Amino acid sequence: MQTPARQLWLGALETLPLVVAAFPFGIVFGAMAHANGLSFAVSVGMSSLVFAGASQFIAVTLIASAAILPVIVMTVFVVNLRQMLYSANLMHHVEHWPQPLRALLAFFLTDETFAAVTDRNNRHPGEPGLRWFYAGSAGFMYSFWQLSTVLGYTLGERIPGLASWGLDVAMIVAFIGIVVPALKRRADWGCAAVAFFSALVTHSWPHQSGLLFSSLLAIAVGLLLSRPGQDLEALPHE
Amino acid sequence: MNDWLLIALMALVTFVPRYLPFALAGRVKLPATLERGLDFVPVAVLTAIIAQTTLIRGGELDLTIANLHAIAAAAAFVAALVTRHLFLTIAVGLLVFGMLKLLTL
Numbered sequence: 001m002q003t004p005a006r007q008l009w010l011g012a013l014e015t016l017p018l019v020v021a022a023f024p025f026g027i028v029f030g031a032m033a034h035a036n037g038l039s040f041a042v043s044v045g046m047s048s049l050v051f052a053g054a055s056q057f058i059a060v061t062l063i064a065s066a067a068i069l070p071v072i073v074m075t076v077f078v079v080n081l082r083q084m085l086y087s088a089n090l091m092h093h094v095e096h097w098p099q100p101l102r103a104l105l106a107f108f109l110t111d112e113t114f115a116a117v118t119d120r121n122n123r124h125p126g127e128p129g130l131r132w133f134y135a136g137s138a139g140f141m142y143s144f145w146q147l148s149t150v151l152g153y154t155l156g157e158r159i160p161g162l163a164s165w166g167l168d169v170a171m172i173v174a175f176i177g178i179v180v181p182a183l184k185r186r187a188d189w190g191c192a193a194v195a196f197f198s199a200l201v202t203h204s205w206p207h208q209s210g211l212l213f214s215s216l217l218a219i220a221v222g223l224l225l226s227r228p229g230q231d232l233e234a235l236p237h238e
Numbered sequence: 239m240n241d242w243l244l245i246a247l248m249a250l251v252t253f254v255p256r257y258l259p260f261a262l263a264g265r266v267k268l269p270a271t272l273e274r275g276l277d278f279v280p281v282a283v284l285t286a287i288i289a290q291t292t293l294i295r296g297g298e299l300d301l302t303i304a305n306l307h308a309i310a311a312a313a314a315f316v317a318a319l320v321t322r323h324l325f326l327t328i329a330v331g332l333l334v335f336g337m338l339k340l341l342t343l
Contacts, residue, residue, distance in 0.1 A: 017328050042241040049249045059248060069244055077251035082283060084255035089279040095264030106257035111287065118280040119324060166335070169307050172291050173314040173331025175284045180318035180327070182281055191278045192285045199286035203294045211290065215282040222278035228270060 004132040011116060011136025018112035019140055021171030022053065023148045024162045029056055030152020036064045040153055047149040051108065051142060055079050058207055075207050082212055086114040093121065093130055101131065108138030112171075119178040191222030306342070310335035 002010070026047070033043035038060065046056055055076040062072045086109055094102050116137045120130065183189050195218035202210025268276075292311045293299055300308070314331030321327065 014324070017332075038241065042245065045242070046245050046248070049245055050252050052252045055248060055252055059244070063244075069247070072244060073247045073251055076248050077255070080252050080255045083252070084259060085276070085279045085283060087256050087259035089276045091259050091263040091268075091276075094260050097260075099261065102260040102263070103257055106260045107253055109256040111284075115280070115284055118284075166307060166339070168291055169310050169335045170328070170332060172288055172307060172311050173328050173335075174324070175288050176311060176314045176331065177318050177324040177327030179281055179284050179288065180315065181322045181324075188278070188281050191281050195282045195285040196289040199289040200293055200299060203290050203299070204297075211283070211286050214286040215279070218282035218286065219275045219278045222282065223271065223275050226274065228274065 002127070002129055004129060007129040007132030008136035008139075010120075011133035011138075012140040013136075014116040014119065014133075015112055015137040015140050017170040017174040018115065019144045021168045021174070022112060022141070023144060024165065024167050025053055025057075026145050026148025027152035027156060027162055029053070029060070030149040030154075031156025032057070032152075033060050033149075034153045034156060036060055038063070043153050044146065044149055047146055051145060052076075052080060052083070052110070053145075054208055078209065078212075079207055082111075082208075082215065083109050083114075085215065086111075090114075090117065093117075097131060105131065105134055105138065108134075108142055110138075110141060112141050113137040115175055115178050118182070122178075122182055185226060187222045187226035190225045191218045194218040194221045304342075306335055306338045309338060 029047070030043060033046070034040075038046075046059065050056060050059075058075055058079060059072055062075065087106060094105075097105075113134065117130065117134050120127070120133050179192065183192060195214050198214035198217050199211060202213055204210070205213065288311070292307050293301065293305070295305055295307065303309075310331045313334040314327050317330035318327040
């Protein structure tokens with residue numbers, strides 16, 4: 001049994017490589033928002049109230065191309081269906097949380113925190129205190145997203161090529177370290193293979209729709225390759 | 239366009255998909271097949287993100303030896319298979335990437 005403080009720390013620690021990888025994107029977002037004429041308050045307001053990297057990039061790009069408001073909002077909605085898959089996947093873990101806590105922590109549900117929390121669940125199934133681990137991951141991610149937005153907006157042009165350093169490699173290798181141990185059944189491997197190749201084939205689809213399509217296709221293949229009840233045998237009992 | 243209206247609407251359409259399943263947890267019973275499908279979410283989505291981030295560089299498929307992200311990812315994949323340890327996997331991937339970066343400067 002870990003103390004809440006320890007869980008907070010572990011959540012932040014596990015998210016560290018993902019924060020490092022996201023930081024340059026926050027800088028680029030801030031700089032791009034500035035270059036496209038958004039005010040400082042609006043740019044930081046977007047990062048702090050929306051807190052969704054892909055959605056924010058799409059919004060700024062669409063604002064720059066003078067898209068109308070309903071188009072931007074609809075596009076952002078579709079992009080966020082990925083987060084709905086994350087939320088649905090975590091349902092069993094949050095069903096004993098009070099509603100206000102669910103609402104609060106749902107706001108912070110990103111690729112990064114989902115990945116970290118998933119890994120925690122896989123390695124320590126049924127461990128109490130997941131909310132603290134989640135909060136540690138989310139708080140760390142959130143604060144550095146705000147910081148990077150501010151830095152990008154104020155001195156973006158003066159950080160030459162930070163985005164070209166390739167810090168996103170930290171996210172890649174962290175996700176690999178999370179996904180590979182989760183590949184237990186034949187169906188998991190089939191699902192991963194389909195996701196991998198489909199994501200490459202559909203990479204040029206607009207607004208990350210290829211990512212969503214590939215995920216759904218891979219889930220369908222995983223379902224076809226697995227049999228009802230098999231998960232219960234393959235996964236550790238909680 | 240009213241920037242703050244846009245932010246409010248974006249916040250809404252971002253928050254609702256994140257929260258809706260959380261809100262319903264414990265209140266609805268999902269069909270067994272859907273439950274089984276949701277188990278594949280981490281592997282499906284994270285693998286799709288890995289594929290695009292690793293092999294789509296600069297908007298194009300890059301399968302050349304100059305794609306250091308791909309080489310680092312391959313090293314991390316092997317490390318993950320052998321050790322199943324998250325931080326060792328990250329360390330191997332970053333070390334390989336860092337060394338290649340230095341060699342190709």
